[in-house]
Amino acid sequence: MEKLECIFCKKEYLLDIFSPFCPECNEPMLCPAPQKKRTFYPGKASPLEKFIDFLPLSKINLDLSLKEGNTPLIRLNRLMDNLNLPPVFLKNETVNPTSSFKDRGTAVAIQKAVSLGIEKIGTVSTGNMASSTAAYGARAGLKTFVLLKEETSLEKLLAAGIYNPVLVKVKGDYGQLFYKSFAYGRKHNIYFMNSMDPFRIEGYKVTGFEIFLQLEKRIPKFIFVPVSSGGHITGLVRAFLDLKKEGIIQKFPTFIGVQARGCSPIAQAYTTGKLKVKRINKANTIAHSIANPDPPGGNMVLKLIQENKGKILDVSDEEILNAQKMLAELEGIFCQPASSTVLAGLLKLSEKEKFEVNDQIVLVATGGGLKTIKTLESFKIDIHQTSLSKLENTISSLAHGT
Amino acid sequence: MEKLECIFCKKEYLLDIFSPFCPECNEPMLCPAPQKKRTFYPGKASPLEKFIDFLPLSKINLDLSLKEGNTPLIRLNRLMDNLNLPPVFLKNETVNPTSSFKDRGTAVAIQKAVSLGIEKIGTVSTGNMASSTAAYGARAGLKTFVLLKEETSLEKLLAAGIYNPVLVKVKGDYGQLFYKSFAYGRKHNIYFMNSMDPFRIEGYKVTGFEIFLQLEKRIPKFIFVPVSSGGHITGLVRAFLDLKKEGIIQKFPTFIGVQARGCSPIAQAYTTGKLKVKRINKANTIAHSIANPDPPGGNMVLKLIQENKGKILDVSDEEILNAQKMLAELEGIFCQPASSTVLAGLLKLSEKEKFEVNDQIVLVATGGGLKTIKTLESFKIDIHQTSLSKLENTISSLAHGT
Numbered sequence: 001m002e003k004l005e006c007i008f009c010k011k012e013y014l015l016d017i018f019s020p021f022c023p024e025c026n027e028p029m030l031c032p033a034p035q036k037k038r039t040f041y042p043g044k045a046s047p048l049e050k051f052i053d054f055l056p057l058s059k060i061n062l063d064l065s066l067k068e069g070n071t072p073l074i075r076l077n078r079l080m081d082n083l084n085l086p087p088v089f090l091k092n093e094t095v096n097p098t099s100s101f102k103d104r105g106t107a108v109a110i111q112k113a114v115s116l117g118i119e120k121i122g123t124v125s126t127g128n129m130a131s132s133t134a135a136y137g138a139r140a141g142l143k144t145f146v147l148l149k150e151e152t153s154l155e156k157l158l159a160a161g162i163y164n165p166v167l168v169k170v171k172g173d174y175g176q177l178f179y180k181s182f183a184y185g186r187k188h189n190i191y192f193m194n195s196m197d198p199f200r201i202e203g204y205k206v207t208g209f210e211i212f213l214q215l216e217k218r219i220p221k222f223i224f225v226p227v228s229s230g231g232h233i234t235g236l237v238r239a240f241l242d243l244k245k246e247g248i249i250q251k252f253p254t255f256i257g258v259q260a261r262g263c264s265p266i267a268q269a270y271t272t273g274k275l276k277v278k279r280i281n282k283a284n285t286i287a288h289s290i291a292n293p294d295p296p297g298g299n300m301v302l303k304l305i306q307e308n309k310g311k312i313l314d315v316s317d318e319e320i321l322n323a324q325k326m327l328a329e330l331e332g333i334f335c336q337p338a339s340s341t342v343l344a345g346l347l348k349l350s351e352k353e354k355f356e357v358n359d360q361i362v363l364v365a366t367g368g369g370l371k372t373i374k375t376l377e378s379f380k381i382d383i384h385q386t387s388l389s390k391l392e393n394t395i396s397s398l399a400h401g402t
Numbered sequence: 403m404e405k406l407e408c409i410f411c412k413k414e415y416l417l418d419i420f421s422p423f424c425p426e427c428n429e430p431m432l433c434p435a436p437q438k439k440r441t442f443y444p445g446k447a448s449p450l451e452k453f454i455d456f457l458p459l460s461k462i463n464l465d466l467s468l469k470e471g472n473t474p475l476i477r478l479n480r481l482m483d484n485l486n487l488p489p490v491f492l493k494n495e496t497v498n499p500t501s502s503f504k505d506r507g508t509a510v511a512i513q514k515a516v517s518l519g520i521e522k523i524g525t526v527s528t529g530n531m532a533s534s535t536a537a538y539g540a541r542a543g544l545k546t547f548v549l550l551k552e553e554t555s556l557e558k559l560l561a562a563g564i565y566n567p568v569l570v571k572v573k574g575d576y577g578q579l580f581y582k583s584f585a586y587g588r589k590h591n592i593y594f595m596n597s598m599d600p601f602r603i604e605g606y607k608v609t610g611f612e613i614f615l616q617l618e619k620r621i622p623k624f625i626f627v628p629v630s631s632g633g634h635i636t637g638l639v640r641a642f643l644d645l646k647k648e649g650i651i652q653k654f655p656t657f658i659g660v661q662a663r664g665c666s667p668i669a670q671a672y673t674t675g676k677l678k679v680k681r682i683n684k685a686n687t688i689a690h691s692i693a694n695p696d697p698p699g700g701n702m703v704l705k706l707i708q709e710n711k712g713k714i715l716d717v718s719d720e721e722i723l724n725a726q727k728m729l730a731e732l733e734g735i736f737c738q739p740a741s742s743t744v745l746a747g748l749l750k751l752s753e754k755e756k757f758e759v760n761d762q763i764v765l766v767a768t769g770g771g772l773k774t775i776k777t778l779e780s781f782k783i784d785i786h787q788t789s790l791s792k793l794e795n796t797i798s799s800l801a802h803g804t
Contacts, residue, residue: 063477063479066474066476066734066735067474067476067494070472072468072469074468074469075465077465078541078543092469092499095497095498095499096497097494097497097734097735098734098736099501099770099772120801131736134734135730135734135735135736136734137734138730138731138732138733138734139480139733139734139735141480143801145797145800145801147793150787154779155775157783157785158775158778158779158781158783159736159772159775161781161783161785162726162727162730162731162736162771162778162781162783163730163731163734163736164727164730164731166784166786166800167783167784167785167786168785168786168787168788168793168796168797168800169785169786169787169788170788170789170790170793171787171788171789171790172789172790172791172793173790176790177790177793180790180793180794184793184794184797184798187794187798188797188798188801188802189801190797190801324564325564325566328537328540328564328565328566329540329564329565329566330540331540331541332468332499332500332536332537332538332539332540332541332565333468333499333537333541334500334533334537334561334564334565368501368772369564370501370561370770370772370773371772373557373560373561376560376564377556377560379560379563379564381559381560381563381564381569382568382569383559383563383569383570383571384568384569384570384571385552385570385571385573386570386571386572386573387572387573387574388572388573388574388575388578388579388582389574391549391570391572391574391579391582391586392582392586392589394570395547395570395586395590395592396586396589396590398547398568398570399522399545399547399590399591399592400590
């Protein structure tokens with residue numbers, strides 16, 4: 001019988017796909033490690049098959065996959081030179097099928113859904129997770145519910161709506177909507193694979209394994225990850241905990257979770273040494289994809305970060321936009337503001353921390369910039385205007401200018 | 403000394419990076435095949451290194467790459483079942499670094515630029531090629547000129563402008579702008595890597611080699627490709643010509659080029675049995691990325707298609723939008739309208755052609771749907787509205803409805 005564990009109460013419970021929360025403390029539960037020895041299968045093309053020993057799946061149905069993962073790790077040479085940094089790598093999750101890391105999690109949750117015979121799935125999201133869940137739901141032929149905030153923009157509705165899910169705009173508190181979705185999901189047999197879904201989190205582990213192999217089995221000194229609800233960083237930390245448990249690694253990376261200052265309940269709790277996250281009233285940041293004022297995985301992130309000697313930082317919108325620009329101008333990589341927090345966080349840390357020349361730093365870029373192109377409308381771009389007859393003069397002056 | 407060949411005049415000329423056109427007939431020239439025997443290096447992770455024997459490069463500088471390529475080939479099971487088709491696969495070029503196939507070509511052209519010591523590059527484009535060239539130019543630290551139509555939308559300006567190229571809007575005929583860019587580029591040492599650039603075209607060959615290996619060295623019966631200026635299909639056809647020349651394959655795939663009816667000068671010439679493409683006056687289609695009324699590679703595409711027994715089809719905007727919807731709803735893949743022409747073309751061909759049960763069909767999806775989300779604003783999506791207190795009723799009726 002499949003189980004979930006509460007890492008707070010240190011107890012296991014039978015899996016209830018409709019409510020993955022601890023009956024005692026209400027924290028999200030996670031998939032426990034199996035008893036058997038685990039290994040990688042490097043000959044497999046699909047990351048799900050390559051790392052199946054580390055996933056709560058007994059077989060992979062490739063028909064459900066959109067071939068997520070296998071994303072590049074890109075060395076940022078010009079950035080390193082410009083900022084005098086040790087080796088910095090960007091794990092480019094923006095090239096996943098729906099342009100965000102969410103596909104990693106959805107891919108695993110959808111395998112679980114189909115293996116359990118579930119016919120209806122859902123999610124509560126306004127952005128990346130909505131399109132990802134709708135896309136995988138379409139691919140699997142499942143009826144997919146997407147519950148959205150009332151004020152969701154047309155752009156975001158379309159990015160999920162194109163896959164033809166059941167779209168429902170809900171007036172009222174978004175935090176409550178998250179918890180209510182499980183109650184109504186159970187009643188109507190809809191598996192809500194929301195942000196802290198335990199199978200989703202297992203999918204994020206794969207990114208950690210890929211980073212480890214792409215660095216030729218070296219452990220990076222730092223891994224920077226944007227933090228919102230808490231699922232992504234939980235998965236990444238657990239990837240390295242798994243490797244340690246199996247004796248594959250001895251050292252552990254320092255995880256740096258980064259939040260946007262305008263919505264940083266986890267960073268606030270971390271800074272003040274609290275063990276519990278306090279919800280904030282209102283998010284106010286350009287980094288919408290990581291603006292969860294009431295993060296369901298907040299306490300779990302605090303626990304994992306404290307146990308594993310990580311940090312949680314916050315960065316301002318100005319620092320975020322500056323980092324977004326730097327990544328594009330120096331390295332040709334265009335991320336969402338939420339993703340750019342990782343570079344902003346690195347710049348902030350580098351003011352205090354003295355890096356060694358061989359320290360390896362990994363920035364996890366979570367979502368593509370095209371998804372949030374509207375946030376750039378205030379972005380100042382120089383546009384030169386000319387006509388065909390004056391083109392030569394224009395090019396001449398621009399080519400030889402500075 | 404490096405050369406280019408004219409496949410019309412069957413002559414070779416010394417490479418002039420600033421003007422890759424035949425001095426006699428003015429057609430675009432291509433990179434000739436080397437004399438040596440060529441092979442694949444399957445152990446290499448980078449596609450450029452894997453297929454270097456087939457590329458006009460003597461070594462690969464991985465620092466210039468954004469790790470383009472290695473894109474998935476996805477079997478479209480639900481589509482096949484719904485439409486009673488033999489095996490259909492989608493080559494998903496939308497997951498390239500800037501979300502289009504252009505990155506394949508830019509990646510090779512940028513290698514060539516840097517190896518020649520070039521410091522300024524440029525392109526004439528309004529869409530996919532603009533962002534791709536600007537991104538790779540930024541990554542390489544080159545000054546990058548992007549020449550655009552006067553009426554280019556802010557969205558497209560931003561998608562290229564984020565990389566900080568020199569953006570120039572030019573009033574006047576777009577076809578003339580294409581040719582003038584070479585003249586001014588030579589004068590001011592700017593390598594314009596435009597749509598029919600011979601090195602760009604060599605980059606597109608890599609997609610063909612990947613398809614061949616992903617199908618386990620079977621030759622698909624049909625390969626569908628959107629056609630605009632002509633560079634992409636030229637590269638893909640040449641990939642299989644290379645394989646034939648090396649004796650690696652005997653059979654040849656049937657290439658089906660697909661144009662949007664509102665801008666289909668190549669399809670018109672093909673249908674009427676002409677050898678030369680006649681420019682049309684005005685493009686009128688939703689598939690902007692393939693709306694070139696005066697395609698510089700048009701005659702080359704006609705020649706390659708006729709010599710290799712392919713076809714050029716056209717499809718209406720309605721068929722395009724229907725195909726875009728089908729790919730998203732049935733398979734979870736969200737493409738640009740331009741990309742969706744390939745499925746529209748397949749549906750059209752399937753009305754006449756009797757497929758065998760083992761025929762393999764490949765659709766090349768060229769660019770991501772998020773780039774053109776504005777074209778969906780007329781798209782009808784059902785949005786249900788409710789409030790937290792009525793959510794249970796709403797979910798109940800939607801879950802059990804049809």
